[in-house]
């Protein structure tokens with residue numbers, strides 16, 4: 001099966017990191033040293049999470065950003081202050097040593113999304129790597145998707161592309177949850193329709209190239225029961241309404257379906273929710289790749305874990321792939337013009353980028369040549385940071401565009417080429433995903449340990 005972004009060749013990335021640190025983040029990060037700020041690693045597995053705080057908002061000078069699993073809104077200047085989020089939510093920044101450790105343990109160079117700081121935050125990744133060093137069968141991966149639309153947008157692909165790299169590099173099993181119940185509750189989609197969307201979305205996920213021997217995909221409406229349900233109830237018993245209100249911002253007038261949902265997303269963090277894969281017991285650890293909007297679910301889970309006799313799940317979290325219109329939030333599937341879908345035609349991609357991609361170019365060509373483009377706000381540049389694999393080419397584009405040697409039309413042309421090729425490959429891979437193949441990923445047949453942890 002075609003993969004979208006392959007495991008990269010080993011090469012130095014320092015200069016690219018410096019450029020990207022200047023542009024991917026919204027903080028005052030014009031140099032490596034500010035980007036790789038050592039924030040310390042205080043939040044070990046013994047540390048209590050902060051579930052009772054009102055964590056859905058983080059104050060920013062002159063305004064408030066609002067980030068929760070269902071919506072993302074930047075602060076007064078429209079931008080997301082990731083530093084404030086790290087502090088408020090108690091996650092750690094991923095530093096250079098941690099990336100090098102991942103490379104050393106896996107023998108595989110860091111994925112560009114890790115090397116370039118898109119995946120920038122973690123919880124307990126060090127403890128997880130320590131366990132893996134002692135026993136390469138010590139953890140599994142868990143990620144998911146809320147099937148709210150017919151097709152995924154490029155932002156949704158980020159965690160899946162990255163998870164595929166993690167699965168290949170660490171050679172560990174993966175479970176993927178499709179929260180059709182979540183979208184039925186929040187988006188008012190019927191049960192039948194959300195189940196159908198889950199099945200359709202699974203095809204796009206499978207097209208990312210996951211190995212079917214050690215990937216289990218499930219949708220809640222059809223899988224929840226047995227040990228999974230027992231874990232849900234155990235989690236729910238550990239969380240008061242006050243805590244849930246603090247973590248998720250629930251209101252008294254919300255339907256109780258919303259308040260009851262978080263344990264459903266928490267349960268896959270415990271291996272015995274999948275007896276056909278992992279048997280009984282909570283010994284296996286769990287690593288969850290996702291964007292940082294999903295953190296509230298897992299803060300709650302981590303607080304409950306010790307009381308359930310399990311490990312706290314570890315997390316590796318990304319920034320948001322921004323809207324075409326600019327960096328005031330994440331790309332949203334409900335606004336067509338903010339979004340490139342994996343189903344878009346080459347023509348649609350071209351039109352959307354030319355028409356809607358926010359530009360950091362100057363008013364006139366003369367001014368642009370004189371002052372150069374503004375990398376801090378230019379969406380084409382930001383998107384290239386996510387998807388252009390070649391570090392040297394990326395660095396050159398950054399230099400040329402910011403010096404004014406490259407014009408807005410030219411950087412947009414490059415982005416159009418990159419995205420048309422990537423989306424085209426994805427569409428080819430998706431065509432090969434039949435209903436029968438999807439069913440193989442959903443199979444609840446017992447799997448062999450040597451398939452789950454392949455050591456070729």
Ligand code: TYM
Pocket residue numbers: 069142143144145146147155156157158159177178179182265288289290291292293294318319320321322330331332
């Ligand atoms: P959903 O469907 O909103 O998003 C699926 C995954 O994509 C990430 N994501 C993004 N990443 C980067 N840039 C963006 N603009 C962007 N938009 C979304 C999300 O963080 C998520 O990782 N409740 C979840 C489904 C879920 C899940 C999980 C996700 C269930 N279990 C475990 C992660 C891990 C949801 O609705 O995701």
